[in-house]
Amino acid sequence: MSESGIDRLASLFAEARAEGRAVLLPYLTAGIPSVDASVELFKAMADAGADGFEVGIPYADPLMDGPVIMEAGETALARGVTVAVALEVVMRVVEATGKPVLAMTYVNPVLRRGIDTFFGEVAAAGACGVIIADLPADEAEPFTDAARAAGIGLVLFVAPTTDDERLKTILEADPAFVYAVAEVGVTGERDTTSVNSATLAARIRERSNVPIVFGVGISTPAQARAAARHGDGVIVGTAIVRKVLEASSADVAAEQLSAFVRALCASVHSNNA
Amino acid sequence: MRLEQPDGRGRFGAYGGAFAPETLMPALAELESAFVDAWADPAFHRDLERLLTTYVGRPTPVYHAERLSEELGLHLYLKREDLAHTGAHKINNTIAQVLLTTRMGKPRVIAETGAGQHGVATATACALFGLDCVVYMGEKDIERQALNVYRMRLLGAEVIPVTSGAGTLKDAVSAALRDWVASVGDTHYVIGSVVGPHPFPWMVREFQKVIGEELRNQLDGSPGSPTPDIIVAPVGGGSNAMGIFYPYAGDEGVRLVGVEAAGFGIRTGKHGASLGEGSPGVLHGAMTYLLQDRHGQVLEAHSISAGLDYPGVGPEHAYFKDEGLVEYASVTDDDAVVAFHRLSRTEGIIPALESAHGLAWIVEHAAELSGATVVLNLSGRGDKDVQQVAAMYD
Numbered sequence: 001m002s003e004s005g006i007d008r009l010a011s012l013f014a015e016a017r018a019e020g021r022a023v024l025l026p027y028l029t030a031g032i033p034s035v036d037a038s039v040e041l042f043k044a045m046a047d048a049g050a051d052g053f054e055v056g057i058p059y060a061d062p063l064m065d066g067p068v069i070m071e072a073g074e075t076a077l078a079r080g081v082t083v084a085v086a087l088e089v090v091m092r093v094v095e096a097t098g099k100p101v102l103a104m105t106y107v108n109p110v111l112r113r114g115i116d117t118f119f120g121e122v123a124a125a126g127a128c129g130v131i132i133a134d135l136p137a138d139e140a141e142p143f144t145d146a147a148r149a150a151g152i153g154l155v156l157f158v159a160p161t162t163d164d165e166r167l168k169t170i171l172e173a174d175p176a177f178v179y180a181v182a183e184v185g186v187t188g189e190r191d192t193t194s195v196n197s198a199t200l201a202a203r204i205r206e207r208s209n210v211p212i213v214f215g216v217g218i219s220t221p222a223q224a225r226a227a228a229r230h231g232d233g234v235i236v237g238t239a240i241v242r243k244v245l246e247a248s249s250a251d252v253a254a255e256q257l258s259a260f261v262r263a264l265c266a267s268v269h270s271n272n273a
Numbered sequence: 274m275r276l277e278q279p280d281g282r283g284r285f286g287a288y289g290g291a292f293a294p295e296t297l298m299p300a301l302a303e304l305e306s307a308f309v310d311a312w313a314d315p316a317f318h319r320d321l322e323r324l325l326t327t328y329v330g331r332p333t334p335v336y337h338a339e340r341l342s343e344e345l346g347l348h349l350y351l352k353r354e355d356l357a358h359t360g361a362h363k364i365n366n367t368i369a370q371v372l373l374t375t376r377m378g379k380p381r382v383i384a385e386t387g388a389g390q391h392g393v394a395t396a397t398a399c400a401l402f403g404l405d406c407v408v409y410m411g412e413k414d415i416e417r418q419a420l421n422v423y424r425m426r427l428l429g430a431e432v433i434p435v436t437s438g439a440g441t442l443k444d445a446v447s448a449a450l451r452d453w454v455a456s457v458g459d460t461h462y463v464i465g466s467v468v469g470p471h472p473f474p475w476m477v478r479e480f481q482k483v484i485g486e487e488l489r490n491q492l493d494g495s496p497g498s499p500t501p502d503i504i505v506a507p508v509g510g511g512s513n514a515m516g517i518f519y520p521y522a523g524d525e526g527v528r529l530v531g532v533e534a535a536g537f538g539i540r541t542g543k544h545g546a547s548l549g550e551g552s553p554g555v556l557h558g559a560m561t562y563l564l565q566d567r568h569g570q571v572l573e574a575h576s577i578s579a580g581l582d583y584p585g586v587g588p589e590h591a592y593f594k595d596e597g598l599v600e601y602a603s604v605t606d607d608d609a610v611v612a613f614h615r616l617s618r619t620e621g622i623i624p625a626l627e628s629a630h631g632l633a634w635i636v637e638h639a640a641e642l643s644g645a646t647v648v649l650n651l652s653g654r655g656d657k658d659v660q661q662v663a664a665m666y667d
Contacts, residue, residue: 059569059570060438060570060571061438061443061447061556061557061571063293063294063447063450063451063454063557063558064294064454065451066451067437070437074437077570082568083568083569106555107292107555108554108555108556108565108569108570108571109568109569109570110569111553111554111555111569112554112565112567112568112569113569133294134292134293134294134555134558135292136291136292136293136294136295136298137295138282138290138291138298139282139290139291139292156295157294157295157296158295159294159295159296159298159299160296161295161296161297161298161299161300161457161458162295162298162299163299166295166298166299166302170295181294181295181296184296184454184455184457184458185296185454185455186451186454186455
């Protein structure tokens with residue numbers, strides 16, 4: 001591959017900005033409902049218009065996740081979806097869709113693998129970046145270094161609770177994009193539309209031109225549209241994982257995800273201007 | 274070398290730190306500054322001191338267990354944390370943290386609990402200060418600690434069963450952290466041990482070190498009050514052990530032994546010996562020793578004692594281990610139960626199963642310790658364990 005992961009991410013956001021739209025990055029845990037089926041589900045979502053993906057590497061103690069993604073992780077682990085297997089899913093999704101893919105996990109599996117080894121393997125699998133839910137900017141340095149060496153991006157979080165001093169530290173760490181936490185809480189569906197997105201986006205924009213992607217608590221096209229108005233992209237996880245967990249078969253899940261992602265794309269891709 | 278406080282990043286050597294979702298990081302910083310401010314404030318110390326004296330019942334006595342001493346051929350002293358209000362050392366920490374919560378102006382408190390002692394101690398402190406209290410408890414622990422569940426409810430707390438994972442302490446801590454990620458604006462998380470992200474391990478140690486500081490005054494080398502040769506304490510998350518060890522750590526001539534749970538036996542893999550058998554990693558926001566598989570998934574611990582049934586340990590213990598300031602050993606379920614019976618029959622003191630692990634280690638090493646002055650941190654009383662032991666062994 002000629003272009004590095006970090007460059008492919010940059011192009012994704014630059015193109016979307018040029019077109020005056022945001023991008024949709026669906027999340028799904030690797031290996032749900034099975035390894036082969038999860039690759040097919042990512043492909044179905046790509047065909048429905050998703051711009052890129054987060055592939056979840058399952059972890060047994062996911063502090064940032066609500067019950068749905070927890071259950072998906074436990075199920076995947078019980079089926080033997082190790083880091084190596086999850087990275088195989090990443091590779092197959094990259095091959096099958098040609099879209100930018102990010103690997104999402106927690107600190108401990110990365111440490112166990114070795115930070116440099118892990119980032120090297122993620123890059124070798126063709127992913128563009130890594131998201132680590134329990135890695136704050138304060139502890140990020142060795143991870144940032146490893147990402148740079150591997151030519152891929154490290155994503156850092158900004159939350160509605162983040163104060164100005166922390167925001168400065170996070171932006172100085174030069175993340176590939178900012179994962180802006182739309183709701184104070186763990187991942188999961190909410191009835192309301194976030195009131196935080198506009199304020200949070202404005203605070204980041206004042207200081208940096210870094211791409212902003214909203215996630216946490218976004219599960220409907222209306223919520224996605226609201227978030228997309230203020231950011232460069234939207235992550236939808238729980239609502240997608242739930243459809244997969246509840247579907248009677250992988251084919252049914254694929255049909256449902258197609259329709260759902262199409263509806264989300266209609267919201268997220270509509271011109272922001 | 275003992276560290277007065279962790280470094281600027283909350284590290285004890287290579288251990289500790291704060292690996293937490295960004296949403297929590299500002300609250301951790303707020304907590305650190307509130308703690309630093311309170312800890313430097315004589316008024317806070319005055320309020321805490323008054324509560325520890327008149328409400329908790331401190332200082333707890335040091336008891337010379339003469340009959341058992343004679344049987345074992347050594348001088349055994351018990352630091353009677355079991356006599357503190359609510360029956361364990363846990364109250365030292367919860368009273369202080371809840372006092373701090375009122376100072377921070379937060380109306381709601383959450384906590385996790387394993388054996389239920391920390392949950393009861395938190396519910397007690399919240400009742401005293403009129404705060405809302407929610408306690409997360411694994412469903413397996415709810416089953417084996419029914420009495421403490423009832424006590425918490427009696428004190429006005431809401432007990433929420435945690436069904437994820439094995440339904441024990443690890444899962445309860447995770448559930449409490451998840452609640453806190455969502456409720457951080459108006460809620461303080463009263464963590465029950467020297468675990469979790471910075472500043473918790475440091476703050477809880479400061480609140481528990483009263484145990485060791487009292488012991489220094491109580492066994493000060495004056496006539497009839499020999500200084501300890503060896504201090505033994507059980508280690509789950511490690512707060513009672515840290516509380517009694519810290520004031521002595523680095524002292525020449527005092528041997529410190531932390532006793533972890535060997536469960537069914539180390540070789541069975543069903544144990545809670547994170548320091549003895551684990552490896553460094555991140556659990557519940559801190560770098561520490563933990564039980565994990567080769568993929569970095571945290572393993573389920575096992576112990577008959579709910580308070581030792583935890584696959585991680587406080588990061589300062591990890592530091593003490595590497596620095597050689599404390600030795601860490603382990604004791605099986607069976608040996609702990611034998612010690613549980615022995616202290617009951619010999620001294621008329623029913624110990625918590627956690628504390629019984631410490632006694633079992635002393636019994637096992639009695640020959641080697643012949644003539645020595647040995648202090649056991651009797652971290653809690655065993656009423657909560659009576660039903661479980663009766664069902665399993667009698």
